Amino acid sequence: MNPKISDFGMARMFGGDDNQFNTNRVVGTFGYMSPEYAMEGIFSVKSDVYSFGVLLLEIITGKRAVSFHCHQDSLNIAGYAWRQWNEDKGKELIDPSIRASCSARQVLRCIHIALLCVQDHADERPDIPTVILMLSSDSSSLPNPRPPTLMLRGRSVETSKSSENEQSHSVGTVSMTQVYGR
Secondary structure, three states: OOOOOOOHHHHHHOOOOOOEEEOOOOOOOHHHOOHHHHHHOEEEHHHHHHHHHHHHHHHHHOOOHHHOOOOOOOOOHHHHHHHHHHOOOHHHHOOHHHHOOOOHHHHHHHHHHHHHHOOOOHHHOOOHHHHHHHHHOOOOOOOOOOOOOEEEOOEEEEEEEOOOOOEEEEEEEOOOOOOOOO
16 A cells, blocks of 8 residues: 555646655645645645544544634644643543543554654654554554644644743744635
């Protein structure tokens, strides 16, 4: 299996041996786009890993990424999941309709893997064979996910902890255009 991109309409632009492609326009569904594609038009097999992580979070939470809205902070699904995970509230992410019928330990591992898949930088995301290995083995230890760039509606905020009680933020604007066929 050689995944290329998550939006099959763009598959025509990807050559058979290409590992990365740069497009001058961004098309696709914003909630599933990797940061490098949404911001720079660069997509690769690691863009698929990002999209897979978002899909995994959707399955676990029972919420759609494209319509997800955290009432307190306007976080996207990845930002919200990381915050809950970081505050040891990962179990609260589990969709109530499946909570009683699943192993909390296994679902928490899936959340951990999803957070590794939605890392901001493509080189920090696992490749698909590694994701499969992580999902199929309970014994392998997982690296800690890094905090994502928290995508807010219309802007991104990069967070980094500078001290125990302090956070520094940088804000930039992003505009998204949807193109519809006739």
